Amino acid sequence: MPPSLPDLTRLKPLGGKRSNKREQIVNVFLRQEGHLSADDLVDLIRRDDHRISRATVYRTLQWMVDAGIARKVDFGEGRFRFEHSYRQPRHFHLICKTCHRSFEFLSSDIESVVEEVSAARGFTASQSVVQIYGTCEECRTGRNSTADLGHTDLLFARDALRIAIATERSGREFYTRAARLTRDVRGRKVFEDLANEEVDHLSKLESRYAELLQRDPKLESRPTFLFFKGAANGLFAEGTERLLKGVNDQQALLIGIRCERGSHQFFKKYGERFEDSEGKQIFLEFADEEREHLDLLVREYKALVRRQGRARRPKRAPVSARATR
Amino acid sequence: MPPSLPDLTRLKPLGGKRSNKREQIVNVFLRQEGHLSADDLVDLIRRDDHRISRATVYRTLQWMVDAGIARKVDFGEGRFRFEHSYRQPRHFHLICKTCHRSFEFLSSDIESVVEEVSAARGFTASQSVVQIYGTCEECRTGRNSTADLGHTDLLFARDALRIAIATERSGREFYTRAARLTRDVRGRKVFEDLANEEVDHLSKLESRYAELLQRDPKLESRPTFLFFKGAANGLFAEGTERLLKGVNDQQALLIGIRCERGSHQFFKKYGERFEDSEGKQIFLEFADEEREHLDLLVREYKALVRRQGRARRPKRAPVSARATR
DNA sequence: CTAGGTGCAAATAATTTGCAGAGGC
């Protein structure tokens, strides 16, 4: 399935005038998937039109890179290849040395190491290249297994949503457990309310996910695109339940505040790390929603303190119940 | 400071016969540091000897790559560069787009993502390339700050030892704390013994570290080479102390066994991940020592059970006191 | 009309290769 095509008339102002040849080359390029070399593209074009020069293809490829339709990638073959970049987030590559195909993925954890290393060495990073060379499943087993990824912006959005949903679920479970454990009536009420809010929020995310699935029927079955350790662990720590027993309403709100703040910062940080794309938006919107919820809880807490006076602070442990990583 | 040079007479058997030109080229290459292009090398050689052909330099570079003295690296400049590989672990690069120098680092976390992604996509990875493009500190600030790394095998060993030491320290502290908390006399004795063993082991590691420092006086001040999140976090979880109070000797031994097993697996896994080098050896030796300690504890535990019969198992939480990641 | 697009052929740039002669064992 060809990815959704950019409107060329919109891209035109980015440089130069309308031209048959250029349009023809761009169209052929966009219709292909995978990573084409200049030569591959020349061959493809020549099937339609015998009278196209190599130089024009090179010049058009350069134009596409400038216009943001294509990205030049170097797989160490001694020549460059070009991949779509219109609504395709920057990503990393697995490269099969046998069939020379390449497979794309994103990793928050790698981005995070890149930040860490750059900071440690006083380096200002502008772009990073990660390439894993080896043998793909198909080349190793002979079976035809590796379904193509489709449009990566959609995949990124899907994986971002999955992570947000997993986080919400883990939050809901934490609050539900907390409500069951807390002996103080008002403390329990706070946790119950928090759990209900998570349920609301969760259903919003789930309907958004369903909506996404309608845009590509095979979307759910495609392989993971965004790898994200922080999410897999779940954000709530185990083994702190017994400390929740004696929590009152003020303390429960403080716990909620810590949780929402952690979640907000977490998604904000990860969202900011990526290029402009739908997936990034999902992260940032989710971060915003957590922020709103956080602000609400803070207001509630302040009101409570105004009414009741400040109670003794909860014990140390529950405060770190949610890892902020 | 030039890295320690390989004995060329030993490398000779790897292919071909002794030759003046080749030896001359190899010597000039090994005397340089940084990443040379074929052309850089030709220029350097021509200072000594005017009558050397470009083709010979290319052929010798290829020979060096085959012999394991050099590694061909592609920084996307449209030509290859060559770096030392004799006793230099494979690593990743930060590449300054302004001064075109490059800086090396290793990251366990990236290796771990590479494994995870490859497994998820059924890919067999054989090699990976990570390049961070940007601007180095010196180019940005004008100050001359970035000390060169020196011999990376030494750095790798240094960082591996630092991690092992940090782990040992955290183990010692955990057992000391546990001994202080445990009410049962025999349980306390077990933790005290464990803490003492960690002290012994720690002093061994520290003297090895001191020995390493003697090989390069500036070693300690060089920047971090191996980035390793697993270590930074510390391997022992906080907040489980209160559960240690009621632990008896059998239970204490079981906790020790879990800890040592975690540590063993952790270092084995990370050691195996790297290329042959001194740093890798340190990881693997450390893993072995943990394994020996583990076996000892297991024997002790079995003996205890034989004498006392099986006591009730300790509560769930202490068992996961040490994260195995 | 005129700026920019296009084709062709020649130029570049890094690297490789064929071949004849030189040199180590």
Add this chain to the structure above:
DNA sequence: GCCTCTGCAAATTATTTGCACCTAG
């Protein structure tokens, strides 16, 4: 003497450029 190394020049490969011509706005 044999086998490999070496130099030189020519070949190769991917990409770029100069220049005359063409075409859309």
